[in-house]
Amino acid sequence: MADVLGNDQISAALEKLAGWAGDADGIERSVTAASFLDGIRLVAEVAHLAEAADHHPDIDIRWRTVTFRLSTHSAGGVTEKDIALARQINELIG
Template sequence: MAVVLGNDDVSAALAELPGWSGDSGGIERSVTAPSFLDGIRLVAEVAHVAEAADHHPEIDIRWRTLTFRLFTHSVGGVTEKDLALARQINELIG
């Protein structure tokens, strides 16, 4: 079973994850894509990575603005799985 990270651990990890904010309850990052279609392509890329990891973010799409929210639903907080997926999302964002 995954272990929920404490606020200090999440804060330390976020210092190395540009664009992300949050606490032990969840982390999120918003980005603005150059166009609506570019945003949808990014969502599709994130979906493939998330599916491979069997760990799925909440994604909010508002025209060109995408917000990714991560927390491990089964334990009710941020775990290493969330941090790993955040790193992968950052790589896709570039």
């Protein structure tokens, strides 16, 4: 099982993750896509990354706004797995 990160570790990681915010319970980023279909394509791309990592985010889609929420449920908080997936999501967003 992955180790839960402390608040200081999460804060330090978030400083390097543009657009992300959160705390020990989870980290989150919302993105406004150019169109609904672009948002769906982004979700599909993130789904492929998540499946490969065996680490699945909560995803909320509201028209063109897609919100990703990351937390390692089995560990009870934010772990390095969440930080790594957030980095990959940022790379997709550009």
